[in-house]
Amino acid sequence: MQWKGAMTEGEFLDRSDAVFARIEAAIDEQELEIDPLRAGNVLELECEDGSKVVVNRHTANQEIWLAARNGGFHYRWDGQDWQSTRGSGEFYADLSAALSLHLGTTVHIA
Numbered sequence: 001m002q003w004k005g006a007m008t009e010g011e012f013l014d015r016s017d018a019v020f021a022r023i024e025a026a027i028d029e030q031e032l033e034i035d036p037l038r039a040g041n042v043l044e045l046e047c048e049d050g051s052k053v054v055v056n057r058h059t060a061n062q063e064i065w066l067a068a069r070n071g072g073f074h075y076r077w078d079g080q081d082w083q084s085t086r087g088s089g090e091f092y093a094d095l096s097a098a099l100s101l102h103l104g105t106t107v108h109i110a
Contacts, residue, residue, distance in 0.1 A: 006062060007062060007077065009059060012057075012059060012062045012077075013057075013059070015077060016057040016064060019055070019057075019064060019082070019091070020038060020043045020055070020057075022092075022109070023036070023043060023045070023055065023095070023109060024036050024038075024043075026108075026109045026110065027045070030107065030108075032099070032103065032107060033047065033048040033103065034046065034047055034048075034099070034103070041056055041057045041058075041059065042054060042055070042056050042057075043055040043056075045099070047099075047102045047103055048103070049102070051069065051102050053066070053067070053068040053095070053098050053099055053102055054066070054067040054068075055095070058074075061074075061076075062076065062077070063075060063076050063085065064076075064082050064091055066091065066094060066095060066098065068098035068099075068101070068102065069098070069101055069102060070097070070098055070101055073086070073089065073094055074086065075089075075090075075091040075094075092109050092110055095109050096108050096109045096110075
C-alpha cells in the first residue's frame with residue numbers, strides 16, 4: 001500500500017473530525033439504536049445490548065483505530081480513503097460490518 005505523505009497535525013485533526021461527524025450523521029439518518037459518546041480523540045458507539053464499538057484517532061501515527069467484537073484495526077489516509085495498515089480493508093466498510101455484527105442487522109456507514 002502506497003501511503004500519501006504525512007499531513008500536518010491540523011489537517012489530520014480536521015480530517016478525523018470529519019470522520020467522527022460522518023459516523024454520527026449516519027447513525028442519526030438511519031435511526032440506529034446506537035448511543036454515540038464523543039470524548040476528545042475517542043468516539044464510543046454503545047449498542048442497544050451494551051456492547052461497544054470504539055473509534056479512536058491516534059494523532060502521533062495519523063491513524064484512525066477501530067475496536068469491535070471482530071477485532072482491532074488501524075487505518076491511514078491514502079489520499080482518497082482511510083485504508084487498513086494491515087492488509088486490505090477500507091474504514092467505512094469495516095465499520096459498517098462491525099456495527100452490523102453488533103446490532104444483528106445491516107448497517108451502512110458511507
